[in-house]
Amino acid sequence: MIIRVRRVAAACALGAALTACGAPSAPHASRPAPTASTAVTSRPPTLAPGPAGLTPVFKNGPRVDGKTVALTFDADMTADQGPRAAAGEHFDNPQLIATLRALKVPATVFMTGRWADEYPAEARDIGRDPRFEIANHSYSHYAFTGDCYGLPTVSRDRMKADVERAYTAFKKAGVPNAMPYFRFPGGCYDRQALKTLSAVGVTAVQWDVVSGDAFATDSDAVAQQVLEGVQPGSVVVMHCTRSAAPATEKAVRMIVPELRKKGYRFVKVSELIGAADRHR
Template sequence: MIRLARRLAGTTAVCVALGAALAACGTTEAPHAGPPAPSRPSSSATPPPTLAPGPGGAAPVFMNGPRTLGKTVAFTFDADMTADQGPRAAAGEHFDNPALIATLRRLKVPATIFMTGRWADEYPDQARSLGRDPQFEVANHSYSHYAFTGDCYGLPTVSAANMKSDVERAYAALLRAGVPHPMPYFRFPGGCYDRQALRAVGPLGVTAVQWDVVSGDAFATDADAVAKQVLDGVKPGSVVVMHCTRSAAPTTEQVVRTVVPELRKQGFRFVKVSELIGETPGHR
């Protein structure tokens, strides 16, 4: 077992919009089956870069890379699924998007996938494939996509006492699915966090990864409008948030086919989040 040992910088409270919240229902406490397994970050010989520690041991927040080190952009995709959506998946609803992943592979676009533990439990073969493909890196998006603050787009919430164990439970699910080196990066469900949430996950050594470009693909039906929003928003060092859940983001694969060649035409190079963090002053 490898322990995440980095402590991170605190920030002020903030809640960043996804454009539309992913649907969730059920109780306000994430189901918990026994004691959580400890988290395991990447066990590669060279640890992935994270941001430097800060006062109080709260997790730091990363939003974008340097603007002055060339035209790089990181595409990130949230693989969302709540603990109580199993019956919907069993009834045929698709929370995965194999066509999107196939397009990213065909276009040779590296990406960072923020995966909920519940998604990994539902689609272990896909989780394993992504985790073992060097084109991608898999990071933590909580276990059940329950919010870490109140009033986060209607999402159920995780209590402060269970925030750390929820992240640990997600890491355990990723490892169980066959992701060999989950990254020490965490994305808050809905992008919602505050000081309490940052302090709760700080002991795990994760860097909280947000974004500076909201694609607006959640529940969107107009792929051209989403593509325009991405193209209008991208700057050197940008982090773009999108989704790889067919039922909640049906246009994303088409958006990727549109924006990738255009961004390359503009001189952008696609990188993973880890590369942007590694270029950021103060990283470890």
């Protein structure tokens, strides 16, 4: 998902430059040691289906359940971008992942299956780090509606298969427990898309704070936009790529200490969804 925003969301040509995130196999000294709670796999929290069984949509956590905030990073790579990667374009940002680890910030990575196919070692490295969780961002990063920031469109009869193919790609890469959360490419969806994906059993995850980091070069502006937008329970959408979101890593280094000074605690999306479910 890429949206370029300064205060108000503005359309941008996503097909020209899409973002992604990743990290190399790095020393694990800064990672939390496995504990009984992390070693035992429990069922991730999800929201109940919406009216008529539609896929539920999650935007933010409770505003009254403490000062928590979830940073999310979209690992975008479309199905037809292999030649660009082969030519040297980097759809990953190892330094950003290293910074999140150094700052001890948990995060949720919404990854496309095509990206996992391109960077299986990075996908596995992130997926096996208990500080992070990997969620589904489709396989192809094609839009699930028409007129979605210039993205190609996946047909209705291929939507379910596209999501399931991403999970297959994660498993092939060695990601042990991909989460049952799905972010629509471009954030674009309609009732028909929600109906079509109901059989997959995912919770669709949107956001309430757009960082504006896509294509941005001013890290101060990105940080300011996030800091001004965050409320208790917020979900922040960001990106991690060296090619299309070069300011993100530096912005994160400014955002994290400032939010901590304000009393915020960083969590993964799963924790916010669990809190939202308890408040229903």
